Amino acid sequence: MTNDLDIDHLRQWIGREEVKSERATPALVDRFRATFDQEREAQGGEAAPVMIHLCLAPPTAPTSGLGPDGHPARGGFLPPVPLPRRMWAGGAFAFHDDIRVDEVVTRRSAIRDVTVKHGRSGVLCFVTVDHRIESGGRLVIEERQDIVYRDVDTPADAPKDAPAPAPHGAHRVRVAPSAALLFRYSALTFNGHRIHYDNPYVRQVEGYPGLIVHGPLQATQLVQFAESIRGRRPAQFDFRSLSPLFDIADYTLNATEDGDGLKLWTAYADGPVAMEARATW
Known part of the structure; x- marks a missing residue:
C-alpha cells in the first residue's frame, strides 16, 4: 500500500x-x-x-x-x-x-x-x-x-526498550475512560471511527487491547484542567500525542508550573506520557 x-x-x-x-x-x-x-x-x-x-x-x-x-x-x-x-x-x-x-x-x-x-x-x-x-x-x-x-x-x-513511566504532576486528577464517555464524545463530534466505541472491532480487526481515547478528548480535558488551575482559559495551548490511551485502565491529567505557563500531560498511573502539552496565558 x-x-x-x-x-x-x-x-x-x-x-x-x-x-x-x-x-x-x-x-x-x-x-x-x-x-x-x-x-x-x-x-x-x-x-x-x-x-x-x-x-x-x-x-x-x-x-x-x-x-x-x-x-x-x-x-x-x-x-x-x-x-x-x-x-x-x-x-x-x-x-x-x-x-x-x-x-x-x-x-x-x-x-x-x-x-x-x-x-x-x-x-x-x-x-x-x-x-x-x-x-x-x-x-x-x-x-x-x-x-x-x-x-x-x-x-x-x-519499541526495543519500554518507555519510562511519566512523572506525577504537582496537580493531578484521575480520569475513568468509560465506554459511555468515549461514545458521548464521538457523538458530540459526529465521529464515526469505530476504534472509539466498537470494542469487538477494535480488538479483533485493529488488534488494540481496548477502545482508544480520542486525541481531541484528551486535549479538551487538558485545556479544561489548565483553566481550572489558573482560573481562566489559556491564551495559547500546544500539544503533541506520543502514545495511545485505551479504556482498559484509568489515566491521569497532570500539570506542573513551567515558567510563565503550565506543562501538562496525560498518562496511565505508571505508564509513559500519552499526550504532552504546554499552556500559557
Whole structure:
C-alpha cells in the first residue's frame, strides 16, 4: 500500500479551503457540559465552554459513504492518503475570545502542507490544516491541526526498550475512560471511527487491547484542567500525542508550573506520557 503513495499528487491538496458554520445552541452546550460532568444549563449570550469549537460543524459524510473503519471515504477536503490508520498527532490553539451561546460559529479551514517521513514503523504522511474560528463575526480561535497517516502496525514496530513511566504532576486528577464517555464524545463530534466505541472491532480487526481515547478528548480535558488551575482559559495551548490511551485502565491529567505557563500531560498511573502539552496565558 505504501508504494501507492504519490506525494506529488497529494500535495495538490495544499491550499484547498473549506468553510463550515453552525450555531452554538444551548442544547449543544448542555450536552457538552454533561459529557464532562459540568452541571449547569446554558444561557443565551454567555461564554460557551472552551474547546466546544471541536464539536461544531463537523464533517457530515452520509453513512453509505463511510469506510469499514467508520471514517469517511478518502478524498474531498483532506487528501486521499492511501495509508490505513489516521490519528490526530498534535496541534496548537490560540484563544483570542470566547464563543458565545447562540452565536453562529464559522470555521475557515485550509490545507497548509502535506509531507512524507520515514520512521521506525515505516512511511508516515503528515497533513497540516489551519483553522480560523469566528463566532458572531469575531475571530475567536486560530488552530493548527497535525494529522498523521500510517500503515498497520507490525511486530517490528514495538519499541526495543519500554518507555519510562511519566512523572506525577504537582496537580493531578484521575480520569475513568468509560465506554459511555468515549461514545458521548464521538457523538458530540459526529465521529464515526469505530476504534472509539466498537470494542469487538477494535480488538479483533485493529488488534488494540481496548477502545482508544480520542486525541481531541484528551486535549479538551487538558485545556479544561489548565483553566481550572489558573482560573481562566489559556491564551495559547500546544500539544503533541506520543502514545495511545485505551479504556482498559484509568489515566491521569497532570500539570506542573513551567515558567510563565503550565506543562501538562496525560498518562496511565505508571505508564509513559500519552499526550504532552504546554499552556500559557
